Amino acid sequence: MSDLDVDVVVIGAGPVGENVADRAHQQGLSAAIVEDRLVGGECSYYACIPSKALLRPVDLLAATQRVPGVEAGPIDVAKVLERRDGFANPDDSGQADWLSGAGITLLRGHGRLAGERAVEVTHHDGTTTSVAARYVVVATGSVPAFPPVDGLDTVNAWTNQEATQVKEIPESLLILGGGVVGVEMATAYRRLGAQVTLVQHGDRLLPTTEPEAGRRVQAALEADGVDVRLSTSMTAVRRDGDDVVAALGDGSEVRGAELLVAAGRRPATSDLGVDTVGLEPGTHLEVDDATTVLGDWLYAVGDASTGAQLTHMGKYQARICGDVIVARSRGQELGGRYSHHATTAEHTAVPQVIFTDPQVASVGHTEASAGRAGLSVRAVSYEIGNVAGAALQADGYDGVAMLVVDTDRGVIVGATFVGQDVADMVHAATIAVVGEVPLERLWHAVPSFPTMSEVWLRLLETYGL
Numbered sequence: 001m002s003d004l005d006v007d008v009v010v011i012g013a014g015p016v017g018e019n020v021a022d023r024a025h026q027q028g029l030s031a032a033i034v035e036d037r038l039v040g041g042e043c044s045y046y047a048c049i050p051s052k053a054l055l056r057p058v059d060l061l062a063a064t065q066r067v068p069g070v071e072a073g074p075i076d077v078a079k080v081l082e083r084r085d086g087f088a089n090p091d092d093s094g095q096a097d098w099l100s101g102a103g104i105t106l107l108r109g110h111g112r113l114a115g116e117r118a119v120e121v122t123h124h125d126g127t128t129t130s131v132a133a134r135y136v137v138v139a140t141g142s143v144p145a146f147p148p149v150d151g152l153d154t155v156n157a158w159t160n161q162e163a164t165q166v167k168e169i170p171e172s173l174l175i176l177g178g179g180v181v182g183v184e185m186a187t188a189y190r191r192l193g194a195q196v197t198l199v200q201h202g203d204r205l206l207p208t209t210e211p212e213a214g215r216r217v218q219a220a221l222e223a224d225g226v227d228v229r230l231s232t233s234m235t236a237v238r239r240d241g242d243d244v245v246a247a248l249g250d251g252s253e254v255r256g257a258e259l260l261v262a263a264g265r266r267p268a269t270s271d272l273g274v275d276t277v278g279l280e281p282g283t284h285l286e287v288d289d290a291t292t293v294l295g296d297w298l299y300a301v302g303d304a305s306t307g308a309q310l311t312h313m314g315k316y317q318a319r320i321c322g323d324v325i326v327a328r329s330r331g332q333e334l335g336g337r338y339s340h341h342a343t344t345a346e347h348t349a350v351p352q353v354i355f356t357d358p359q360v361a362s363v364g365h366t367e368a369s370a371g372r373a374g375l376s377v378r379a380v381s382y383e384i385g386n387v388a389g390a391a392l393q394a395d396g397y398d399g400v401a402m403l404v405v406d407t408d409r410g411v412i413v414g415a416t417f418v419g420q421d422v423a424d425m426v427h428a429a430t431i432a433v434v435g436e437v438p439l440e441r442l443w444h445a446v447p448s449f450p451t452m453s454e455v456w457l458r459l460l461e462t463y464g465l
């Protein structure tokens with residue numbers, strides 16, 4: 001006998017888990033959600049939201065400095081942190097109220113699978129609740145990965161949690177990792193007053209983006225005064241007085257008041273009881289296009305799954321997952337590729353915006369990933385600064401747009417925009433990629449003058465239209 005019987009139980013109330021529970025519940029299924037820490041997950045308090053709250057003021061100030069006649073700054077760091085707190089104060093009562101208003105049962109505590117269709121929740125006071133459910137969804141997210149660096153567990157290294165919830169900007173910051181977290185935090189901390197040293201063991205920043213994007217972000221960070229060390233790893237770290245000192249593979253040493261580890265994430269599936277249903281703890285749960293892990297009953301979404309590790313993609317997976325569960329509960333067949341039952345965009349059109357200055361906004365393939373996927377492609381690029389809209393936006397506008405065209409089908413399979421204020425330009429590309437709009441038809445999508453979107457016309461002309 002279980003303590004609670006529901007149609008759907010979701011483990012993890014991050015943005016992704018909340019969306020599955022809501023989607024299923026709105027279509028008539030009873031739902032419970034288990035949360036160990038804060039309803040709203042990493043994204044709301046320690047990731048997307050506070051990091052963008054730190055970045056928006058420095059981005060805005062830089063934009064004003066590119067338009068003569070506009071006086072702004074200096075930045076009031078205390079007010080920036082206060083505004084960040086307004087967005088990301090770690091108090092989840094509002095989100096918990098939303099769940100109960102939506103009719104979803106919140107169980108606070110640590111959830112673990114306890115065999116098929118069963119979850120055991122250990123509450124913070126040690127008591128337990130056993131839950132029986134027709135469908136179980138894992139939405140437990142991810143935790144920071146710590147690379148094997150001697151002494152890393154002895155220096156009180158920061159993760160994204162300390163970096164995004166900081167109360168006082170340190171004089172200097174070492175950053176381990178030149179991926180998305182590393183470059184965004186380098187931008188924010190440098191412009192909020194810290195000396196920043198960033199160590200990346202690959203030969204470029206943002207290695208999964210178009211190489212030109214990494215080069216331009218690196219040039220901008222260096223122009224700001226960030227010390228970027230590429231092609232070298234941190235081998236050992238130690239505290240020396242108040243500082244952290246890091247030994248690098250090239251024999252040099254760097255130091256800073258704090259060390260931020262931004263070297264990727266690992267799925268929060270280690271202490272989840274997945275072994276009780278024959279799965280390997282600590283790995284991303286492998287999903288099919290319907291977000292299913294096992295049978296018709298176990299699902300995974302968000303960072304804990306093999307899907308894309310971004311909030312908007314996790315929420316897309318969540319909508320599909322909720323609809324798949326509802327369809328199966330009604331004995332309905334699942335639909336095909338572009339139905340509500342398949343995460344097709346995972347294969348074709350994952351968008352991402354990196355909020356550095358310049359921003360990097362991309363969707364779908366890079367030229368390199370298209371090649372690896374066996375597509376015949378041609379890539380074209382155009383300097384965004386050459387269009388009137390960009391010249392008006394900022395003096396000396398520095399940015400580039402790139403399209404990756406599938407030459408067999410005459411459609412765009414990838415796009416990247418690098419530059420100030422390009423974040424919202426990527427959605428047009430996302431629509432073109434998902435809609436598989438032929439280039440000849442795109443020719444008739446006329447961009448307004450004088451906007452930065454005119455770069456679309458220049459790209460098509462460069463391609464030969």
Ligand SMILES: Cc1cc2nc3c(=O)[nH]c(=O)nc-3n(C[C@H](O)[C@H](O)[C@H](O)COP(=O)(O)OP(=O)(O)OC[C@H]3O[C@@H](n4cnc5c(N)ncnc54)[C@H](O)[C@@H]3O)c2cc1C
Pocket residue numbers: 011012013014015016017034035036037038039040041042043044046047048049051052109110111112139140141142160164181268271272301302303304309310311312313314
């Ligand atoms: C610094 C930083 C900035 C980022 N910025 C962006 C951005 O701008 N845009 C973007 O799209 N993505 C961004 N990301 C990625 C984004 O944060 C993740 O993709 C997103 O949070 C994943 O959502 P999730 O619901 O799967 O997991 P999470 O947000 O991690 O939520 C999982 C929840 O599950 C709970 N949980 C875990 N295990 C258990 C258990 N056993 N029992 C009960 N509860 C459990 C956790 O406490 C947590 O609340 C950023 C990441 C970082 C680190």
Ligand SMILES: NC(=O)c1ccc[n+]([C@@H]2O[C@H](COP(=O)([O-])OP(=O)(O)OC[C@H]3O[C@@H](n4cnc5c(N)ncnc54)[C@H](O)[C@@H]3O)[C@@H](O)[C@H]2O)c1
Pocket residue numbers: 147148176177178179180181182184199200201202206207232233234262263264265309310352353354355
């Ligand atoms: N704006 C956004 O969309 C946004 C912002 C932040 C984070 N995120 C997501 O959060 C996740 C985590 O981001 P992240 O930056 O931690 O991971 P990441 O995988 O993007 O980057 C980690 C980087 O660390 C480097 N690295 C790893 N070990 C190293 C070592 N020992 N020495 C030096 N460098 C090392 C890797 O080469 C890699 O470039 C990603 O999925 C990312 O997409 C998204």
